[in-house]
Amino acid sequence: MSAQIILSNEFGQIQSLDLGHTIKGLSLKHDKFKATISLYGGQVLTWQPTDQKPIFWLSDDAQYLTGKAIRGGIPLCWPWFGPYQDGGNHGFARQQVWALTETLITAENITLILTWQGQNQHKLWPTPCELKQELILGKQFSQKLYMTNLSDKPVKYTGALHSYFAVSAPENITIEQLSAASFSDKLTDQFVEPQPLANCVGPIDRIYHTNRAVKMVDSQWQRVIEIESQHCQQWVLWNPGQQGAAAMSDVHLDGEQQFVCLEAANTQWQTIPAQSTVEMAQTVKIKSLG
Secondary structure, three states: OOOOEEEEOOOEEEEEEEEOOOEEEEEEEEOOEEEEEEOEOOEEEEEEEOOOOOOEOEOOOOOOOOOOOOOEOEOEEEOOOOEOOOOOEOEOHHHOEOEEEEEEEOOOOEEEEEEEEEOOOEOOEOOOEEEEEEEEEOOOEEEEEEEEEOOOOOEEEEEEEOOEEEOOOHHHEEOHHHHHOOEEEOOOOEEEOOOOOOOOOOOEEEEEOOOOOEEEEEOOOOEEEEEEEEOOOEEEEEEOHHHHHHOOOOOOOOHHHOEEEEEEEEEEEEEEOOOEEEEEEEEEEEEEOO
């Protein structure tokens, strides 16, 4: 199927994109960047500012199949983070088909609004709800997830913007701001007082109890990825390590050596009042080291 141009002007264009046989996506090309989005999951897959290496990692072996999460980019973990009773891992938002409802191309960036609405998605989540995602891509990146409770009763959620950041290697990555924060180690099920974070080599799976802005320093690529969250209480740091990645059919060989996940998250239950909207958001900026 030939790609359909959805919007185009002198600064850039948005085209339809086939991902596998059944999943539709978007290809964004702009003077300032290039990117791809999957409408399945409402998921940013790639973003690469002009004259930069890719910022988000996407597995070469990612599977574009209904009912399967896409490995890489920014999967949305919602309305729960991690395993929850018999509801599977990370909720159902990343396995829903989202609609592209608004587009705008300017000299500086491309803005997309993606939406999804449903109810009775799972016995653990019968609540009627609407999700809206505002993505602004340019030399920097902004993501806002609006969560609306359409019912007459309050409801609780946990969630994360599960960002896979492309790196030269986890051993070259430092995030100084996390060294000052206590964390819950999911591998040992222990609460740990602040300690130096020498690198991000896996296996590592930690919930850091801080929401301060962080800088992911890549000494090999000589760049800093600055990430700031809004309305999120934690950062989740994750890399499966070689043995863990080998058990994942959708991580290509040595893929775990090419990313570090740092996720703006609410890992503890948050309330959405009846007939109300709350949000989670992050912004990402790229700077040269030095």
